[in-house]
Amino acid sequence: MEFQTTRKLRDFDTWGEVRRAWEAGETGASLARRYDVGLDNLWRRRATESWVRRKGPDPKPEPIEGWDRYARAKMEAFELKRDETRQLAEVLAAAMQGGPLERVPLWHAGHVLTWRAEHLETEVAAADREYFRKHAWTDGFWDAAGRLEDLWVLDQVTLEANREAWREDAGLPPGVAEVWP
Incomplete structure (x- = not known):
């Protein structure tokens, strides 16, 4: 065979x-x-023939909690941030229309003051200066002639005077990354 x-x-x-x-x-x-x-x-x-496989992107690993719980947590974080942003917008809008400054967050004070000085009456700017006299560090907001400094100066003065608050917001423990800010 x-x-x-x-x-x-x-x-x-x-x-x-x-x-x-x-x-x-x-x-x-x-x-x-x-x-x-x-x-x-x-x-x-x-x-x-020297065949070569194309390297695609690595797949995203599945989170420990699973995709559904991950997506739910992301949605909750998104909704929280969206709601906080909306509340901030309402506070800033009211302040920019001449409303009270009490609820304006510290990090937005320079922007609100600049906007109010450019768009509202001089009486409002004078009242703003009087309001901010309660913080000794805000003296750097105005020059010797009483004019409001540029926004970048206001932001720098605010950051330097409130360094520890910024570091806490950023989650930096004491003794690390001391050059920031």
Whole structure:
């Protein structure tokens, strides 16, 4: 009894499909089964023809809590930030229309003062200066002639005077990253 082996001959189009599929990330074993090509031949062609797989981005690992809980936490954080932003907008809008400054957050005081000085009457600017006299560090907001400094100066004065509050807001413990701010 004689055994005769038949050679599997595949055309260039078939091998082109195999190459494109392998370079896209499909496994050699699955391609050998699907196209009925020998796995050894596939590896040989891959080596001789210098097939290269395209490196795609690494998949994002699943969070420990699972995607649903992760998404819920992200939505809650988003809604909280959105609501805080809306409340801040209302406070700033009221202050910019001449309303009280008591609720204006510290870090926005310079912007509100600048806006009010540019858009409201001089009496409001004078009242603002009187209001801020309660903080000794706000003397740097006005020059010797009584004019309000530029916004960047106001922001710098506020940051320097309230350095520890900024560091606490940023979550920096004492003794680390001392050059900030």
